[in-house]
Amino acid sequence: xxxxxxxxxxxxxxxxxxxxxxxxxxxxxxxxxxxxxxxxxxxxxxxxxxxxxxxxxxxxxxxxxxxxxxxxxxxxxxxxxxxxxxxxxxxxxxxxxxxxxxxxxxxxxxxxxxxxxxxxxxxxxxxxxxxxxxxxxxxxxxxxxxxxxxxxxxxxxxxxxxxxxxxxxxxxxxxxxxxxxxxxxxxxxxxxxxxxxxxxxxxxxxxxxxxxxxxxxxxxxxxxxxxxxxxxxxxxxxxxxxxxxxxxxxxxxxxxxxxxxxxxxxxxxxxxxxxxxxxxxxxxxxxxxxxxxxxxxxxxxxxxxxxxxxxxxxxxxxxxxxxxxxxxxxxxxxxxxxxxx
Amino acid sequence: xxxxxxxxxxxxxxxxxxxxxxxxxxxxxxxxxxxxxxxxxxxxxxxxxxxxxxxxxxxxxxxxxxxxxxxxxxxxxxxxxxxxxxxxxxxxxxxxxxxxxxxxxxxxxxxxxxxxxxxxxxxxxxxxxxxxxxxxxxxxxxxxxxxxxxxxxxxxxxxxxxxxxxxxxxxxxxxxxxxxxxxxxxxxxxxxxxxxxxxxxxxxxxxxxxxxxxxxxxxxxxxxxxxxxxxxxxxxxxxxxxxxxxxxxxxxxxxxxxxxxxxxxxxxxxxxxxxxxxxxxxxxxxxxxxxxxxxxxxxxxxxxxxxxxxxxxxxxxxxxxxxxxxxxxxxxxxxxxxxxx
Numbered sequence: 001x002x003x004x005x006x007x008x009x010x011x012x013x014x015x016x017x018x019x020x021x022x023x024x025x026x027x028x029x030x031x032x033x034x035x036x037x038x039x040x041x042x043x044x045x046x047x048x049x050x051x052x053x054x055x056x057x058x059x060x061x062x063x064x065x066x067x068x069x070x071x072x073x074x075x076x077x078x079x080x081x082x083x084x085x086x087x088x089x090x091x092x093x094x095x096x097x098x099x100x101x102x103x104x105x106x107x108x109x110x111x112x113x114x115x116x117x118x119x120x121x122x123x124x125x126x127x128x129x130x131x132x133x134x135x136x137x138x139x140x141x142x143x144x145x146x147x148x149x150x151x152x153x154x155x156x157x158x159x160x161x162x163x164x165x166x167x168x169x170x171x172x173x174x175x176x177x178x179x180x181x182x183x184x185x186x187x188x189x190x191x192x193x194x195x196x197x198x199x200x201x202x203x204x205x206x207x208x209x210x211x212x213x214x215x216x217x218x219x220x221x222x223x224x225x226x227x228x229x230x231x232x233x234x235x236x237x238x239x240x241x242x243x244x245x246x247x248x249x250x251x252x253x254x255x256x257x258x259x260x261x262x263x264x265x266x267x268x269x270x271x272x273x274x275x276x277x278x279x280x281x282x283x284x285x286x287x288x289x290x291x292x293x294x295x296x297x298x299x300x301x302x303x304x305x306x307x308x309x310x311x312x313x314x315x316x317x318x319x320x321x322x323x324x325x326x327x328x329x330x331x332x333x334x335x336x337x338x339x340x341x
Numbered sequence: 342x343x344x345x346x347x348x349x350x351x352x353x354x355x356x357x358x359x360x361x362x363x364x365x366x367x368x369x370x371x372x373x374x375x376x377x378x379x380x381x382x383x384x385x386x387x388x389x390x391x392x393x394x395x396x397x398x399x400x401x402x403x404x405x406x407x408x409x410x411x412x413x414x415x416x417x418x419x420x421x422x423x424x425x426x427x428x429x430x431x432x433x434x435x436x437x438x439x440x441x442x443x444x445x446x447x448x449x450x451x452x453x454x455x456x457x458x459x460x461x462x463x464x465x466x467x468x469x470x471x472x473x474x475x476x477x478x479x480x481x482x483x484x485x486x487x488x489x490x491x492x493x494x495x496x497x498x499x500x501x502x503x504x505x506x507x508x509x510x511x512x513x514x515x516x517x518x519x520x521x522x523x524x525x526x527x528x529x530x531x532x533x534x535x536x537x538x539x540x541x542x543x544x545x546x547x548x549x550x551x552x553x554x555x556x557x558x559x560x561x562x563x564x565x566x567x568x569x570x571x572x573x574x575x576x577x578x579x580x581x582x583x584x585x586x587x588x589x590x591x592x593x594x595x596x597x598x599x600x601x602x603x604x605x606x607x608x609x610x611x612x613x614x615x616x617x618x619x620x621x622x623x624x625x626x627x628x629x630x631x632x633x634x635x636x637x638x639x640x641x642x643x644x645x646x647x648x649x650x651x652x653x654x655x656x657x658x659x660x661x662x663x664x665x666x667x668x669x670x671x672x673x674x675x676x677x678x679x680x681x682x
Binding site: 054062063126133139228231232241247248249250260261262263264265266267268269270273274275276277279283305 | 354397404437451569573574582588589590591601603604605606607608609610611613614615616617618619620622624
């Protein structure tokens with residue numbers, strides 16, 4: 001085992017996009033667990049990169065406290081227990097949960113209990129992609145918040161992203177017509193051929209509002225929005241009466257230095273009796289069994305396709321986050337640090 | 342009975358506020374009902390003036406078709422049947438429903454069935470104020486869409502308006518803490534002394550966001566918004582987690598020539614899991630018995646105070662609509678044309 005612990009710490013809060021001054025590389029001594037006190041030492045194997053991480057860097061109250069200046073950046077990840085004083089997390093266990101950008105993480109007994117042990121035989125990266133928070137976000141956001149019925153027209157923005165592509169496939173499994181919006185022709189092609197999406201709109205080359213009018217002449221029943229901004233506005237314009245908009249994210253605005261104006265057509269929510277609702281996947285952790293049962297069986301039957309974009313190397317952690325916000329990832333953005341032993 | 346029928350017709354669609362070119366005075370012959378065909382002739386007694394009327398003048402699809410150019414302007418009203426071939430609407434009956442800006446209205450048998458007969462002894466103006474669509478809007482919007490619980494903090498914008506003031510009082514009857522936003526000191530005083538509102542914010546003299554931070558330190562649980570624009574944005578900023586925003590109207594934007602930008606802080610709907618939902622009172626007509634039972638008993642027990650602002654005179658119809666949009670009305674804006682006979 002190494003005697004040093006490599007870390008990427010939050011050096012200063014970004015005012016817009018993250019850049020080379022946002023994070024700082026640091027080496028510290030590898031922490032030593034106090035086994036008698038129940039401490040657990042984790043070695044980081046995989047890191048997940050998620051749009052929500054941008055919000056965690058801002059110094060304002062939200063559903064999680066902001067990452068502190070000088071602390072390793074918070075991230076979902078998969079790790080392996082390499083020393084443990086907690087009987088629930090024996091040495092060798094593979095775990096997933098909120099980790100951080102460092103090779104070794106020392107947790108006290110209580111903090112360790114926030115982790116989940118990977119079911120036997122789970123591929124570590126899968127715990128962050130197909131079986132991770134991304135798919136839970138898609139599952140509960142679409143079904144519990146959006147509540148589509150068979151035959152509904154479902155619109156998904158950021159459709160080729162990790163969450164969006166799973167939303168599209170769940171909607172198809174529930175008998176809906178699915179329109180996916182993505183930012184490149186190859187992403188649109190992948191959505192049609194691999195994910196079974198009925199119609200796609202390439203927002204980098206097509207007029208989203210005009211295409212929506214053509215593709216959803218009776219209006220959209222459920223809009224799962226990962227993007228915000230002008231895409232949200234175009235979607236609102238084409239919602240059906242008594243429809244719903246699931247606000248999952250607004251990646252278009254996460255890096256704004258100032259708040260962008262919101263959609264100018266919110267009045268349509270009244271005339272068309274539209275429900276617009278935000279949600280956070282963490283609220284659904286107590287319902288993980290529902291997800292494992294239904295989503296797990298779809299997955300085992302090969303009915304859900306996921307893509308992983310796995311970068312490698314500790315040095316590449318910050319640039320992989322930039323890669324995500326630049327929309328260059330194909331599928332779930334991960335970074336691999338080590339194999340389990 | 343008069344042989345002429347005075348009318349105010351929609352001359353041209355306004356691009357912003359209604360002005361002297363929006364409506365045109367016209368006299369036509371008083372219509373003669375075909376009694377054998379079941380036709381009904383109504384004499385208009387009271388007209389109601391409602392923010393939603395502005396939307397009815399725009400040539401775009403909505404929950405009701407636009408008023409046609411050259412047609413009398415549509416309005417809720419109370420009238421009296423003066424000749425009838427429909428056994429359900431005998432001569433002398435007082436009715437309420439969607440009428441229009443003319444002294445006499447001829448309805449075929451099917452159209453007449455959209456009207457409601459006033460319960461015996463109802464004061465005609467009350468059918469448009471305390472017992473009218475305005476109070477139904479307040480009742481179902483707050484209770485069915487907003488779903489406040491006892492102890493919740495409820496924010497109401499346009500609180501001194503016809504709908505808002507009833508929302509405030511229903512929220513108090515349901516055990517909530519109520520904060521009302523209005524645009525004048527005397528309106529705020531009336532809300533406190535007559536409607537029992539706990540706290541008020543005079544947006545013409547006070548910083549709404551700063552006052553909300555002070556008055557709702559734990560956040561707002563239900564926000565009933567009649568206004569939109571910057572007031573909606575300030576309210577969103579102070580919503581509690583798992584709260585709801587009832588979109589009833591956005592009088593601040595009804596007369597815009599261009600769409601104003603929406604709230605720049607919609608992302609908070611995600612972090613705080615906020616539900617924002619629009620509604621239209623017409624959807625609740627089938628549940629009018631619920632309203633009559635609960636609201637009616639409150640009213641009979643003197644627990645609901647309403648104000649009526651009753652203008653008079655056929656010539657003053659267009660300026661009374663302007664009066665409403667200028668916020669000069671004190672309570673429900675009505676205009677009286679005639680007494681029942």
